[in-house]
Amino acid sequence: MIAELGHFALVLALGLAIIQGGVPFYGALRNDERLEAVAAPAALTQFLLVGLSFAALMHAYVVSDFSVLNVAENSNSNLPLLYKITGVWSNHEGSMLLWVLILALFGALVAAFGNNLPIKLKALVLSVQAWTAIAFLIFILATSNPFLRLDTPPLEGQDLNPVLEDIGLAIHPPLLYLGYVGCSISFAFAVAALIEGRIDAAWARWARPWTLAAWMFLTVGIAMGSYWAYYTLGWGGFWFWDPVENASLMPWLAATALLHSAVVMEKRDALKIWTILLAILAFSLSLVGTFLVRSGVLTSVHSFASDPTRGIFILVILCIFIGGALTLFAWRAGTLAPGGLFAPISREGALVLNNILLSAAAATVIVGTLYPLALETLTGIKISVGAPFFNLTFVPLVVPLLFIMPFGPMLAWKRGDIYAAAQRLMLAFGITLAADVVIADIAGVPSAFSIFGIWLGLWLVGGAISEIAFRVKLGTTPLAESWRRAIGLPRSAFGTALAHAGLGLTVIGIIAATTWGAESIRSMKPGETLELSGYALTLDGFVQHHGPEYDETTVRFSVRHGGALSGIMEPSKRTYADRQTSTSEAALKTVWLSQLYISLGDIAADGTTTVRVYWKPVVTLTWLGAIVMALGGLMSLSDRRLRVGIPKSARRSSPPAVAPAE
């Protein structure tokens, strides 16, 4: 009964989305405020209904209602409550429902907190948002209904895939979806602006918080996915240039470019057409990602061909939305007046360069991901595009981007002085170079690139600190004056510095872990000791454990550093009888920012165990950096200027538009 209610609520949500997509849109065309006012309550109710539907599915999971096919296939009554809940989005149908739920959530947030928007723009934005909702609601109802019942319910469910039984499933997908779907708001703003034929600096100010929020969620979502893969997959890698990963990297690159070009638009009324195009592209790439992951086309183009219903459906949605938006863009972009002028050497110029490099990097990821699929579909020729391709194409585009990053904030708007900017960065340059030499002396030099890479990371952190120091005139005025200036500095300045420094930390983590890391792969008998990077690991013995769904063999290692016992590490192997699979659970020991990593291979009858041990110096910076980047976004989002928006709303007492971050 509850499952049917969920299904019914979903159908009602579709009905409401159709109203939300039609009535306010017609109202906006006719300049009828009463019709435009339909948008907000419709968006809120649509969210309520999709939420109800999602709650119904979650209920079926929590009470283990195996008469629902989706639950029977992806859950089990023995699962801990957490995995029963996360099981909801462990599968295609449930994750599409989560997708639509978040879409409706963003619509509702605009409806509830977008009080500073002109009513016509708000009506148009919510209409466009509803069009996306309509497409995906029809997709779920027609091809991916999670509420299908079974005639003869099984006594027990088939269980969640063991790889997915992890806290990562609770964190990574919802965050990533918030990022993906958050891009739909910028898209809706862009399409609304094109329909209205009017965009100005105020538009950028309204649209930017939403882009910023989506970008933050994408950043953390990707980082958490990377960490999950790192500790689950068992060979210590954290980025594989897998098409599924690329699917999340593409919108991230586009959203990053969008954030930067929207700054130019907001401050200088320039780059308007380009900003609109980027807003369309960012969400288009989210849709492409959804298509790649949801259609099965990645597993094999043949599996896509054998059951093409879902894939074709998403492909059609893709074509309508991307094609429609780009057509609208081509038609209307000419009517948008170009804005402020600027010299090539200026803050704007630096941001244009940033956008060119980011676009080329995004294009590289897009072509590397899609080209093999296209080539195989069109000609039948199979090629592989993996890490070595991206190392050769993506990395050379990103290195200059990282190098110029500290210069941007040091340049003035309109016309900057590159020599003055360089002078301000001299100290940071000198200190980071010295630090790099010290690091090379202590840790050794695996390759020229690794030592350069570490410097790039340090340079970003140093550049970010220099920027703040310059803006508060640290050292050139009395300390009290600098402090006063620091308090007066807009939070978005700190946000920029934090985000740039965070990227620097990520770069340091990636370079250090991949080029200074050490590994040892051996067979060990109980009592034997393995030495790696100053740590001595002794295999003490085995512990058998019978879990609710699996049998687990835990291998105890005592870890000594400089002769003294510094800890116990217990990697394990689990065998799932029901699924006839086994998983290897790595053990991690964090020492400051570095990690010792043990993963198990086969365990022979006589106790000989294949052991892989990795030493990953400062590897945690890879993900901590992403968190610092997101904190920078949060800082920027809390900037008063973004919340206040136009003067009209400054008189209102409620702070609008900041909600998604909270």
Next chain:
Amino acid sequence: MSARRIAAALALALCLAGSAQAVEPGEMLKDPVLEARARVLSAELRCMVCQNQSIDDSEAPLAADIRVLLRQRLEAGDSDQQVLDFLVARYGEFILLKPPVNWDTLILWAVPPLVLIAGGLAAFYGYRRRNPAEPTPLDAGEQEALRRLLSGQP
């Protein structure tokens, strides 16, 4: 998407078929220089039954076979290129994670530099269009006429 993990699960399911593991201790060569070369080469070769894994990372039996084969060729004295050529002749270009530049992959390799160049050109012409060249300076006669006009002399 959440399916990132699902895809990984699928890939694992495909690759867990055997009980072999990525780079077994028994496979490794005694000579550390040769072994290091083998590891570098392995990272460039695809495990063809897996979803986007190199043979260095893969647990599939096929990947183990290719790892062993590759080490045999290295021990026989092949250069890196000879090993790659041998494997391509045997398994096709699909095995290379970095596809060679040829007519089939021209677009793939050309897109990154072309987008960069196109972006540069667009920025350049956009700048030129919006900041038209300075008007030509007045010649001596015009300067004189202007001076007279401004000073109010006839």
